[in-house]
Amino acid sequence: MAAPAVALHDPAAAARPAPAWLGALDRALGLLLEVPAAALVLVEVGLLLAGVVSRYALHNPLVWTDELASILFLWLAMLGAAVALRRGEHMRMTALVNRAGPGTRAFLDAFATAAALLFLLLLLRPGMEFAEDEGFITTPALEISNLWRAAALPVGLGLMALMAALRLLRQALGGGVPAVLGGVALAAALAAGLALAQPLFPPLGNLNLVVFFVLVVGAGVFAGVPIAFSFGLGTLGYLALATSAPLTVVVGRMDEGMSHLILLSVPLFVLLGALIEMTGMARAMVDFLASLLGHVRGGLSYVLLGAMYLVSGISGAKAADMAAVAPVLFPEMQRRGSRPGELVALLSASGAMSETIPPSLVLITIGSVTGVSIAALFTGGLLPALVMALALAALVWWRNRGEDLSGVRRASLGGVLRALVIAAPAIALPFLIRAAVVEGVATATEVSTIGIAYAVLAGLLIYRRFPLARLWPVLVETAALSGAILLIIGAATGMAWALTQSGFSRDLAHAMASLPGGAMGFLLVSVAAFVVLGSVLEGIPAIVLFGPLLFPIARQLGIHDVHYSMVVILAMGIGLFAPPFGVGYYAACAIGRVDPALGIRPIWGYLAALVVGLLAVTFVPWISIGFLGGR
Structure with missing residues (x-):
């Protein structure tokens, strides 16, 4: 469905309200994200429409519009993803989560947010390294550093990490401290367990595909971790623990997948x-x-x-x-x-x-x-x-x-x-x-x-x-x-x-x-x-x-x-x-x-x-x- 976005359940909303200062901070950060994201949507419409009019009505193609649209598009994608995380609108499978009782559902929601935060924190440094490497490339039409485009990735990852952390804090201050502590502890324990078991993975060969892309991804999806972060955790775990590939590869492939102008x-x-x-x-x-x-x-x-x-x-x-x-x-x-x-x-x-x-x-x-x-x-x-x-x-x-x-x-x-x-x-x-x-x-x-x-x-x-x-x-x-x-x-x-x-x-x-x-x-x-x-x-x-x-x-x-x-x-x-x-x-x-x-x-x-x-x-x-x- 474009596939529909399914909102994360927010246990804090069902318990007592979060402190006023936290609500004010959340609203301020929301405006900080939403204003440029909404503006970028309008700018992209204007850029592409100008390109069509210039090419077919004025017979004078603008060679730079597609390049600028591509640069702004990656910023729109990353800022939009941060807005979606703040609003709890990343796509996830909720069939099993919704069948659980209130306490279990609050725990699973905290785990889902903690798992997303773990992925974002692990990828933040590789994202900065990737952007730094892209800074040596000059764009052909505008002749500017490609850092202007690639910087969207670490900035977006950092903003999403901030939104995930605030979400956990809001849930905890809203009366969900046990659920949050349990969810964060489970995510940390699973990550530590996989890291300690790292020597076991390289000899497994293609059995690692079952471990990371069936068990890890499958467990994440069925536990209600948003699909994008479940995919990311499986890929990150496979490359970090079972191969010698640098983690900047993950960021590079994400950039490639999200940068098609189509x-x-x-x-x-x-x-x-x-x-x-x-x-x-x-x-x-x-x-x-x-x-x-x-x-x-x-x-x-x-x-x-x-x-x-x-x-x-x-x-x-x-x-x-x-x-x-x-x-x-x-x-x-x-x-x-x-x-x-x-x-x-x-x-x-x-x-x-x-x-x-x-x-x-x-x-x-x-x-x-x-x-x-x-x-x-x-x-x-x-x-x-x-x-x-x-x-x-x-x-x-x-x-x-x-x-x-x-x-x-x-x-x-x-x-x-x-x-x-x-x-x-x-x-x-x-x-x-x-x-x-x-x-x-x-x-x-x-x-x-x-x-x-x-x-x-x-x-x-x-x-x-x-x-x-x-x-x-x-x-x-x-x-x-x-x-x-x-x-x-x-x-x-x-x-x-x-x-x-x-x-x-x-x-x-x-x-x-x-x-x-x-x-x-x-x-x-x-x-x-x-x-x-x-x-x-x-x-x-x-x-x-x-x-x-x-x-x-x-x-x-x-x-x-x-x-x-x-x-x-x-x-x-x-x-x-x-x-x-x-x-x-x-x-x-x-x-x-x-x-x-x-x-x-x-x-x-x-x-x-x-x-x-x-x-x-x-x-x-x-x-x-x-x-x-x-x-």
Whole structure:
């Protein structure tokens, strides 16, 4: 989902309030982080938009804009990650933590924060050494020291360490001293135990991969340690204790993973998703679809599917998609007799359905880490999502065939046309975005700024709705969510490098390539694997970690890159929204304000429909590549 951020439980908030001085310090530091992070989001939009206008309108390309955007992007990523840590919004798996009692949950939350702090402190010195080495490099366009960019890494690591320490202090002063002491002691004891056992690791060879990347990472993820820090701790432990590689390698790989300019589209599309909700564009689209289909059995369920299809083509982030659609549709659907559990189940399934609709953040990520053409992915993603939508629509028809519509009035033709006229500017936006990328007017990163400018103008001039009071929190939330996502990408890039250097990728390639059934056997195993990975790791980290390993095998077996991308993304989407571990399902429940227990039973039918659609996409490559032409 862009994968949704899940807030860390804050035991201090449930106990007594922290001292006033600590709250004042926290707010001051929050402003110190949030002001530059929000400003950087706006500056990046301006820089990229200026580059597009200068190149295509004035025919005078600005050679320095991409370089400056790349420098500021790393600062945005690190400051955003610090904001996310302060706000408790780094992605983590909470399925097991939330089942624990209050005391155990407070202990696990303290342990998760202490583990993150341990990683940050261990990496701080290598981060400074890496930045110092980068200072000898001069950037080609601006001709300044690369230290201006690389310094973002140690500064960001230091700020995150400060936020983690303050979080532990706030929890302790809020009445959680035993939990904090226990969590910190456990993290320190585990680190000391591994350090003392260091002589045992080098002789183990590739068994160290099990120790660090299965046991350490797995234990961290299931204990509720944010995914980025779990990945980082596993990689750091492996390189420090089982190899002779310097720890600056970890920082370098994180820098490499977070510095792809294509990933700048992550914060920009997150911002675009928020703007379409702010300006009323999302509501206009939903109102048009409701006027068109609201009078048929299950009509509003079809509207929900159609709205998610259209909105996904604009925002690119699943949490933003669901937040734009659910508040508009759920009240009316409940008035017509729909059960809350059924609604949240369909919302979750539609989130999984729309993962391949451009400009999905997962599409952008998979293109950036595997080298697959973003334009080809944008073209190939529409039809697979439509197949999944038709599978869901068939089940909606079956489940609503007996719906009572006696109190529902059919919209008049005039009403439908009026709704279409109002919604037309909003409906045009996803087609504008796709056309701009496919026709080469703008890159996948630049096109997001065109969408942002379009949404702002539409809100001001057409819909006359642009609440300035909401702009600041939207910019801060954009920076925080983007920082959380990008830190995962950076940590997973380091982890993938370590796996590759160990020879694991070569062994995996040999094992996967020798599976019975050839290409189809490989595809089916990939489906099963990525459903599991999607539920545990979420989409983006799973792609960054395993994409570079598995895509070369798929190519070797003759599987088209875009076809394999669609299969993998849809499989991960099913895992992401499948209970009990799928984080996307719980995000849908939070957005729809529905108890997760109510949707458990109805969602399995929708997931079964999605699996049928996924198998159709898997067995019929034309669905993914039929419209690619020569791409």
